[in-house]
Amino acid sequence: MTTLAEMAVEVLSTADGREKTALSRAYAAAWRASREAGRPIPIGRAAPPDAPARPDRPELLSPRDVPRRRPGTPEGRIALLHAVAHIELNAVDLHWDLVARFAHIEMPPGFYDDWVKAADEESKHFNLVSDCLEVLGSHYGALPAHAGMWRAAEDTAGDILGRLAVVPMVLEARGLDVTPGMIEVFRKSGDAGAVAALKTIYAEEVGHVAYGSKWFHFLCGREARDPQPLFHALVRRYFHGPLKPPFNDEKRAEAGIPPDFYWPLAEPAAG
Ligand SMILES: [Fe+2]
Numbered sequence: 001m002t003t004l005a006e007m008a009v010e011v012l013s014t015a016d017g018r019e020k021t022a023l024s025r026a027y028a029a030a031w032r033a034s035r036e037a038g039r040p041i042p043i044g045r046a047a048p049p050d051a052p053a054r055p056d057r058p059e060l061l062s063p064r065d066v067p068r069r070r071p072g073t074p075e076g077r078i079a080l081l082h083a084v085a086h087i088e089l090n091a092v093d094l095h096w097d098l099v100a101r102f103a104h105i106e107m108p109p110g111f112y113d114d115w116v117k118a119a120d121e122e123s124k125h126f127n128l129v130s131d132c133l134e135v136l137g138s139h140y141g142a143l144p145a146h147a148g149m150w151r152a153a154e155d156t157a158g159d160i161l162g163r164l165a166v167v168p169m170v171l172e173a174r175g176l177d178v179t180p181g182m183i184e185v186f187r188k189s190g191d192a193g194a195v196a197a198l199k200t201i202y203a204e205e206v207g208h209v210a211y212g213s214k215w216f217h218f219l220c221g222r223e224a225r226d227p228q229p230l231f232h233a234l235v236r237r238y239f240h241g242p243l244k245p246p247f248n249d250e251k252r253a254e255a256g257i258p259p260d261f262y263w264p265l266a267e268p269a270a271g
């Protein structure tokens with residue numbers, strides 16, 4: 001019988017975005033069905049690749065070489081959606097990598113429910129944003145994208161608490177800070193499709209951040225460690241640079257991340 005870890009590795013090893021997300025969604029449905037039937041797919045063990053398979057396009061560039069976006073122009077809005085699609089595809093892989101890479105650590109079934117659901121939602125997000133790009137006459141792969149998105153996964157490959165601190169509780173929480181501004185850009189341009197896609201993403205990303213906080217606190221409790229100082233130490237070790245205000249305090253609170261987790265890591269306000 002195929003195990004959940006093997007399924008995760010298969011998704012990670014699929015290069016094409018639409019194929020990767022289709023497989024991801026099918027395996028998420030299989031996991032859900034197995035849990036509902038009371039015969040969960042075994043977690044098993046499988047070695048995830050060091051980095052996930054990626055399509056030939058987009059070309060991956062160092063962030064400083066990616067052309068700047070001007071959201072006031074149609075080209076700028078396409079570039080913005082393209083960047084979001086790239087983030088979503090990376091997020092699909094990050095969640096499946098979490099499942100496979102730490103499969104040797106005993107976790108309750110709910111841990112896998114959460115991260116498989118998150119991977120399923122990221123797959124939906126990639127498809128929604130790719131559809132928006134296609135409506136605008138573009139597609140994922142048409143523009144260059146940031147290299148180095150896998151850095152957080154590499155840095156925390158041996159540390160599940162570090163992974164939870166940096167990926168859902170820092171990177172995905174950052175998404176909660178910036179998405180309202182993006183929704184506003186597309187509302188102003190009258191792109192109802194992009195507004196709807198980004199609103200779906202915004203609503204569901206709160207859940208991903210909450211899963212991060214939930215399982216971070218679970219592991220801290222199991223190991224009798226104090227969550228807040230540990231979070232600060234892990235983010236300082238694995239995340240390169242300060243966190244950038246303004247923060248979406250309300251949504252972060254909804255996701256179970258209190259201000260004393262992130263404010264001490266913030267860069268001083270400009271001016
Ligand atoms: Fe997402």
Ligand SMILES: [Fe+2]
Pocket residue numbers: 091118122172205208
């Ligand atoms: Fe997410």
